[in-house]
Amino acid sequence: MFSCKLFGAVAGVAVAALSATGALAQAKDKIKVGFIYVGPVGDHGWSYQHDQGRQAIEKAFPGKVTTTFVESVPEADSERAIEQLARTGHDLIFTTSFGFMEPTLKVAKKYPNIKFEHATGFKRAPNLATYAAKFHEGRYIIGQIAGKMTKSNTIGYVGAFPIPEVIAGINAFYLGAQSVNPDVKIKIVFANTWYDPAKEGDAAKALLDQGVDMLAQHTDSPAPIQAAEARGKFGFGQASDMERFAPKAQLTAIVDNWNDYYVERTKAVLDGTWKSQDVWGGIDSHMVVMSPYKNMPDDVKKLAQETEAAIKAGTLNPFKCPVIGQDGKEIECKGNGALSDEQVLGMNFYVKGIEDKIPQ
Structure with a gap:
C-alpha cells in the first residue's frame, strides 16, 4: 500500500543489520503499542490525527493489542518519555514529531528488541523505521x-x-x-x-x-x-x-491519514514480519486526503x-x-x-x- 524508499548510508547499515539478527522477526500473540505526541490529543490537528490512528489499531486488533500514549511532550525533553514507554513493556513505539528524531534513535539503540517508528525523520536503525506523508x-x-x-x-x-x-x-x-x-x-x-x-x-x-x-x-x-x-x-x-x-x-x-499505516505496521509486529524501512506516502496512497x-x-x-x-x-x-x-x-x-x-x-x-x- 505504501511506497518504501531507503536513503543513503544510514539505510544501508540498517538493511545489513536486519539480515544479521533474528530478534526483529518473531511473531507474537499480544503486543503493547505506545505513542509519543508533541501536542495534546485535543489539538484537533496533528496529534489528534495520530491518535485517530492509535484508535484504529485498537479497533483492528481487539484483544491482541493494547495501546498507550503520552501527550504534550516537549521535543527537547522527549527522551525520558520515550524511555518510559521502552521500560514498560511496549513492543512498538511511534514517536510523532521531527524533533523526536535524535532521542528516538538514542533510545532505540539501548533497546534493540523493541521496534521504533519515527514520523518525519530521516535517521534509521535495525529497529527504527521512519515514515512521513507528502x-x-x-x-x-x-x-x-x-x-x-x-x-x-x-x-x-x-x-x-x-x-x-x-x-x-x-x-x-x-x-x-x-x-x-x-x-x-x-x-x-x-x-x-x-x-x-x-x-x-x-x-x-x-x-x-x-x-x-x-x-x-x-x-x-x-x-x-x-x-x-x-x-x-x-x-x-x-x-x-x-x-x-x-x-x-x-x-x-x-x-493526514495515518490509520492504514499504523494498522499495517502493528500487524507486521504481530506477524513477525516487521522490518526497518522508510515510507513517504502521498495522495496516491491515501496518506494525504483532501x-x-x-x-x-x-x-x-x-x-x-x-x-x-x-x-x-x-x-x-x-x-x-x-x-x-x-x-x-x-x-x-x-x-x-x-x-x-x-x-x-x-x-x-x-x-x-x-x-x-x-x-x-
Whole structure:
C-alpha cells in the first residue's frame, strides 16, 4: 500500500543489520503499542490525527493489542518519555514529531528488541523505521485555490519552524498559487511552536493585518483559520478537517491519514514480519486526503479536483522542473523531470517570487 524508499548510508547499515539478527522477526500473540505526541490529543490537528490512528489499531486488533500514549511532550525533553514507554513493556513505539528524531534513535539503540517508528525523520536503525506523508502535494492544491480566489493578490502562511518539511510546504503552496495567478504575493510568519493557539492566532492576525485574504498554516491548532473566519477571510484546515471550527472560512483541509499505516505496521509486529524501512506516502496512497471542497466557485472546485486527480495519477508533480530559487537561479533537477525526493525532504530555500527570508 505504501511506497518504501531507503536513503543513503544510514539505510544501508540498517538493511545489513536486519539480515544479521533474528530478534526483529518473531511473531507474537499480544503486543503493547505506545505513542509519543508533541501536542495534546485535543489539538484537533496533528496529534489528534495520530491518535485517530492509535484508535484504529485498537479497533483492528481487539484483544491482541493494547495501546498507550503520552501527550504534550516537549521535543527537547522527549527522551525520558520515550524511555518510559521502552521500560514498560511496549513492543512498538511511534514517536510523532521531527524533533523526536535524535532521542528516538538514542533510545532505540539501548533497546534493540523493541521496534521504533519515527514520523518525519530521516535517521534509521535495525529497529527504527521512519515514515512521513507528502503534505506538499495537498499544499500545491490549496495554493491553486488561494491563487484563484484571492482578491488582494496577497496570501499568507503561518509556519511552525523553518525546517525542510515546512519550507517545502510553503514553496508548494506558493507555486500552486503562482501557477494560476502570476501576480500573487505571499507573506509568511513563523509562530516558533507546533501547538500554541495564542501564538498561532497572533501570527494569523499579523498576516491578516497586512492584507492577506487567504490563509494557510503549518501549525496544529484551529486558531489561524478561526482568525480568518473572524475577519471574513478564507483559510485551510491543517492535518485534520477543521470545518467545525470555521465553517464559513474553510475551503478544504489537508487531512493526514495515518490509520492504514499504523494498522499495517502493528500487524507486521504481530506477524513477525516487521522490518526497518522508510515510507513517504502521498495522495496516491491515501496518506494525504483532501477534505470536501467548499465555500468556493464551481470552476475553482473543478480545478482543485482535477489537480488532485493529476497528482494521484502521477502526471503532476508540485516540484516539476525547472524550479527557480529565490535568487533567480535554476535548482539542479536530480529527479525524473522534477526535484528528487531527497531535494524535497532537505529543502532549505524559497522559490522565486517569495520575498521573505528563511529565519536562521
